[in-house]
Amino acid sequence: MLGEGIIKGMAETARNFLGSYHDAARLTTVEFPEDKIPAKESARNFPFLVHDGEDAMQGLRCVACQICEKECPPKCIFIIKDTNKKPDYVGKLQFQPKVFDIDVSVCMSCQICVEVCPFDAIKMDTDFELGGSDRFGGLLLNKRRLAKPNSYYHTIHPTEAAEVDGRLAAEKAKVEAKAKADAEAKAKAAAAAAAAKAAAQTTPPVVASTPAAVVTPAK
């Protein structure tokens, strides 16, 4: 019968229309911005810099190695190294960025900077509501605007952040253990040296008659 196909289609439309009143699978829209779908754990939008501790600038993990700047596909990262060094999480002196800018109007959210970073310093944010009135300056994020605490990283990517923290802690422990071992070895060596020195002091001078004899410690 001519028109049968159309009627069948209409029935389908009616089923969807009525279904949208009681079936969540048929009504999938959310009233943004009142309602929001929670961000997925692996969601990514633009990068941010992770810092440890309270002071954002002191706690930045970034060591200004500029790998991300080189690897960034659209070249939206801009770094100038500072000449002053600051200690990193294990206490080793490292460079820090004097300027660290990301132009998010150019950034394509590809996450390659995160992948290539050997220091877990740059991570992806999930914040997408970046509207502003300044098209150029407002979207050029400097290191103060980019810096976010590790606790924030934990709230947006808990699994990944825990893994990173575990890795960093293990590294730190390793470094500390090494430092401890080094210190022990040093202490031992120092003790040995001191013992040798003491031994040298106790031995009487060869020429006892010289009053101003300088005692040289044994080498």
Next chain:
Amino acid sequence: MSESELLSAPAPTAMNYEIRPKPAGTSDAEVGGELLEVAMGPHHPSTHGVFRMDVVLDGEQVVKLKPVFGYLHRNHEKIAENTTYLASMPYTDRLDYLCSMTNNWAYALSVERLTGLIPPERAEYIRVITAELTRLVNHTCLIGFLLQDMGALGTPLMYAFRQRELILDLFESLSGSRMMCNYMRFGGCRADLPAGWLEQAAQVVGGYGQFLDEFQALISENEILVARSQGVGVLPAELAINSSITGPMLRASGVNFDLRKADRYGIYDRFPFRVPLGDHGDVYDRYMIRLLEMRESVKILEQALREIPAGPIIDPKAKIRGFRPKAGEAYGRIECPKGELGFYLISDGSPNPYRYRVRPPSLINLTVLEDMCLGQTVADAVIILGSVDIVLGEVDR
């Protein structure tokens, strides 16, 4: 009509428009006999992006059609030659922005051919799963767009998008982004599946059959659709082969050629699936082929989700930093939803490719656009273009 005449003529209103004097030397008969040249696009809702067709019309009939490209040209190949191998990966997402996973795979496969990296078993399964999900996304979108072009405004497209959203959610929880996934890496994948992903995917795939049933009930037997699309834009098989047409368009013309069967790249030899073929090569066949292909994809997905093994997801020899393939060249290709997507790479041993070439199925499938449209009406040209399935990000690169 001269300028002074135009100025002195009374302003056209609803009242006097009819009685305005006709320009000297024209008559209705002459206007009817002229060929009309129309530039359809670049900003035309039916061209699926910024694409232009210069059409010459005799009345309603198309007598000549020349596609004009380049409005979205950003020289992707040159960008890739000036950047590292890895940094090109997110750019491939933006070629055919509906199918970033298959674009990633094609590029990763070519680099693997170039370097000899071998993805582990689990990565191969993940690739098949994501590629077939991408095929579902692409075909679902396409049939929505195609029906939109035919005048089924809104409803089918919205149903299609509702279903597509479920897969995009899967992509987001896997790769972090809904469309620009940037997920695959040379020798494997970037991240392992998050907890519960497989169950969620199985649920989406399980519900897809019902969606396809509903969609077919909605429109496949619709008399208007049948009348609009059957016998329109016929593409003969010989012409299709000679013009390097690939993908569903080729198979709708009855040529049994699917790279998943012909090349058996990845692990496609483990999946028994059929290749649907058309026998008329018209718009309706191209529409039906995509519906049938989705059913086959669902079968592949069900098997892959069942069989996926545990294990590493990337070749241990793969390097993120300091990746330099040794000199040589390779051409790798896969069956992406639109056809054969190939990447041709020449390495000179440096971190950047010496030559990087994308073989875009969307562009090459347009070779026969004129042949299909000749003698058809303008309205048919719109749906013929819709049935080719182009994405301008890939056509212009």
Next chain:
Amino acid sequence: METLEQIQARLTAEFPAARLERVANESAAGQPSLVVDHAHGQAIARWLRDDPALRLDYCSNVTGVDWLPLETSTKTRVKKVVDGVEKEVEETVKSVRPGYLEAVYHLYSMSLRHGPVILRLRTADRAVGAPVPSLTPVWRGAEFQEREIYDLFGIVFEGHPDLRRLLMWEGYQDHPMRKDYAEPDDYEYEPTPHDEVLEKAGKHAAAEVRP
């Protein structure tokens, strides 16, 4: 499928006058290719398409490559008479391979499901407008791709039915995929933190102000 050596041998038997050269490929893919001369390009292509054992009916990919002149130096030890005494001296011989443009064709067979056979057509030099024969009359699939090569590399395909620019606009002069292409400095830029972009834009602005 036959190896490229076998195909070359059969081609030499079929076209004794043709100059064929095999190009090895060091990569893991191991896809060697065959350089074909201009005079026999189309005939060889047609033969490859119609030969019953090969049936390369599907021209998958056509692309251009710009090869810059390559300077290679090889060190050789030569015996020389220096100050009347014969000595062994190390000598570096510099040779320059002239640059050329190249069109590469990846051919497959849809009916027999094998491939690829890779053909290369080389121009004599890197001049804009250097010709090679078009293979579009053999495989129509090459039509847009050859147009693209013409557009982006400047190779002229002789015998192409409709050789126009594909992606760049009519009247555009340059060929952007060539290795010596200098990008224009007058593109629309946005203030970026990258100094070189600003510098370039500044230079352009300074040049424009001057009469």
